[in-house]
Amino acid sequence: MDMDFFKAKDTITVAKALLGTLLTYDHLGQQYAGYIVETEAYLGQIDAASHAFRGKRTVRNEALFAPSGAIYIYQMRGLYLLNVITAAKDTPEGVLIRGIEPVINLTQMIENRHGQKGINVTNGPGKLCQAMALHTLSYNGKRFGEVPLDIEVDHRAVPKTVLAASRIGVPNKGEWTEKALRFYVAHNPYVSKLPKKMMDFKTRGWQTDESTNF
DNA sequence: TTGACGATGCCCT
DNA sequence: GGGCATCGTCAAA
Numbered sequence: 001m002d003m004d005f006f007k008a009k010d011t012i013t014v015a016k017a018l019l020g021t022l023l024t025y026d027h028l029g030q031q032y033a034g035y036i037v038e039t040e041a042y043l044g045q046i047d048a049a050s051h052a053f054r055g056k057r058t059v060r061n062e063a064l065f066a067p068s069g070a071i072y073i074y075q076m077r078g079l080y081l082l083n084v085i086t087a088a089k090d091t092p093e094g095v096l097i098r099g100i101e102p103v104i105n106l107t108q109m110i111e112n113r114h115g116q117k118g119i120n121v122t123n124g125p126g127k128l129c130q131a132m133a134l135h136t137l138s139y140n141g142k143r144f145g146e147v148p149l150d151i152e153v154d155h156r157a158v159p160k161t162v163l164a165a166s167r168i169g170v171p172n173k174g175e176w177t178e179k180a181l182r183f184y185v186a187h188n189p190y191v192s193k194l195p196k197k198m199m200d201f202k203t204r205g206w207q208t209d210e211s212t213n214f
Numbered sequence: 215t216t217g218a219c220g221a222t223g224c225c226c227t
Numbered sequence: 228g229g230g231c232a233t234c235g236t237c238a239a240a
Contacts, residue, residue: 040232042232049232050232051232058225058226059225059226060224060225060226074224074225074232075223075224075225076222076223076224076231076232076233077221077222077223077224077231077233077234078222078223078224078233079222079223079233079234081232081233083232096232098232116235120235124233124234125232125233126233126234127233127234167232168232168233169231169232169233170232195215195216196215196216215239215240216238216239216240217237217238217239218236218237218238219235219236219237220234220235220236220237221233221234221235221236222233222234223231224230224231225229225230225231226228226229226230227228227229227230
């Protein structure tokens with residue numbers, strides 16, 4: 001991953017810019033990849049929904065304080081959730097990857113998801129990690145590309161429209177519950193909790209046939 | 215096809 | 228022992 005990607009970008013800008021980039025992972029001889037279609041920005045100490053709200057710093061969220069380009073993975077109810085760190089060292093801001101569109105190795109992804117098919121393979125933050133067999137905390141604090149987990153920001157699909165909405169699973173946090181800090185590729189079927197009638201299975205919300213970029 | 219809810223593992227107090 | 232940046236199942240339309 002080219003670290004210039006983060007240059008002069010705040011966390012919200014990074015969250016939008018990540019849409020359409022390619023998330024890749026190599027594990028046990030299997031290669032996995034998918035276009036990022038949904039992200040959420042978490043704005044550090046001031047954000048009531050952030051793991052680092054009011055500067056909270058523990059062994060679990062330590063990677064949030066790493067410099068931009070670092071990986072932050074944590075577990076919830078036995079699932080793994082993947083974040084991109086976006087700001088300078090000791091500024092605990094990041095972006096949660098909430099959905100990807102499978103590009104490479106869909107067959108193995110379905111198997112990893114215990115037979116779940118279609119959009120259910122990768123339309124959620126826990127689901128996409130399970131699909132790619134990403135189930136380790138050992139990459140925490142490492143940089144994308146330094147380990148078999150990477151984000152390709154050059155070979156990318158271009159969203160026709162990017163929409164913003166409130167974040168999912170953030171209840172009772174006042175203004176931070178309402179803020180539009182979730183970003184997604186309009187009409188892409190792999191966006192979590194998108195109403196079926198909004199999905200476009202033909203263009204999937206990309207500007208052009210993104211397969212030609214690959 | 216959508217919304218409600220219970221299961222579930224682990225970190226933190 | 229509480230709480231959680233979730234998921235899959237079930238029931239009703």
